Amino acid sequence: MMHLEELIFKFNSFTDCALSEEDDEIFLEILMERDKIFDIITQTETSLTWVRMEHLIKEQEILKRLENIKSKVLKSMENLTQRKKALLSYRSRFPFPPMPAFFEREE
Numbered sequence: 001m002m003h004l005e006e007l008i009f010k011f012n013s014f015t016d017c018a019l020s021e022e023d024d025e026i027f028l029e030i031l032m033e034r035d036k037i038f039d040i041i042t043q044t045e046t047s048l049t050w051v052r053m054e055h056l057i058k059e060q061e062i063l064k065r066l067e068n069i070k071s072k073v074l075k076s077m078e079n080l081t082q083r084k085k086a087l088l089s090y091r092s093r094f095p096f097p098p099m100p101a102f103f104e105r106e107e
Helices: 003-019 024-044 053-089
Strands: none
Touching: 003 024, 003 053, 024 053
């Protein structure tokens, strides 16, 4: 098992890596990995004396980024909902007439 200092270093590395990542999906994957490290840290160290002001500032940046991603997802969901409503409410105004049957009756 890693020492607390190594875990904190790894946690901070994941934080920096996530903040420097431009792709939202990769950003979220890095944060999920970072969360696993945080769980291990909180299991071994019950106090948060290792947290510094610089960590809190980075957490604020992460929260802002997550809010932006949330806004994008909500806009995308709204667009999909509007498209679905438009498709479901579409009614053909000039429907094609039914095809006539071209059968001759034999007498």
